[in-house]
Amino acid sequence: MIEPNIKKYFENPRKLIDITTGDGYKLFLTFDNGEKKVYDMHDQLQGVFEVLEDKNKFNTVFIDEFGNAAWDIDENVDSAVCWNNRIDICKDALYLDSRIIE
Secondary structure (H helix, E strand, O other), X not given: OOOHHHHHHHHOOOOEEEEEEEOOOEEEEEEOOOOEEEEEOXXXXXXXXXXXXXXXXXXXXXXXXXXXXXXXXXXXXXXXXXXHHEEEEOHHHHHHHOEEOO
């Protein structure tokens, strides 16, 4: 069974329109409904995201062509050609798992 808050979200999913980084591996997000949220990645920097421990790499986040938060692992490699050069976090997960900035 789908949780009510998730079901409600997918009735009108949000679009990520701006993303910036902050101290402590935080992503500051702005969505198309005007909501500003923060997503903390501090506890996720293992596995595929381990490369983001490098703060300079973490700060290269951008919104990809699918509207997700993304990083190119090697900026000298075309991620459109080499698909495993990019890591991302789905915009829906970002919205649902972040907290509103008050």
